[in-house]
Amino acid sequence: GAVVSQHPSWVICKSGTSVKIECRSLDFQATTMFWYRQFPKQSLMLMATSNEGSKATYEQGVEKDKFLINHASLTLSTLTVTSAHPEDSSFYICSARPGGGGGQETQYFGPGTRLLVL
């Protein structure tokens, strides 16, 4: 149980194009999904938190107009990197947290999407 998928796993695109990454919780309903970015040899950096049906909460320094997040259903969140540039090349990982209250729910991570912007 608690499987999270991401698609695509690899993206290579030209500078200036937009890239959409999908994150799905396959066997549970995720009231909250998180988007992280990880540069080589660095830790996970939270970009934004999204709750189903509401606007995402972005971390300080993350441009909300560049990284568009949509959490349209309890099993799907998307991250769109608009007008991607080489400095956006990174490993993007989503995670999903089941609902139910109690504050102890664990986050389950997707396999990640590696983005390379040429």
Place this chain on the structure above:
Amino acid sequence: QKEVEQNSGPLSVPEGAIASLNCTYSDRGSQSFFWYRQYSGKSPELIMSIYSNGDKEDGRFTAQLNKASQYVSLLIRDSQPSDSATYLCAVRGSGGYQKVTFGIGTKLQVIP
């Protein structure tokens, strides 16, 4: 002060030994603590979660929590070469939407 601190390592231990990974956190109100394992090029996978002071054991893994000292650790008994990975400590804070903050991770190398 970083919110979650870990020694980046690498920590090298011989096969069969006990590996001890440590983590400190700054938010005294934190209630949930997690250890994730991340192999190179892969996303993190959950190993242990702990919420109460004391020890929690799962197979070869034992998580230890001391809220008074704001300290959480992970012990790996009978370390295997396949345990070689980066271990991330994660702490859910006491803020509004209970953000989980990750440490930089400790790289563990188990030497055959």
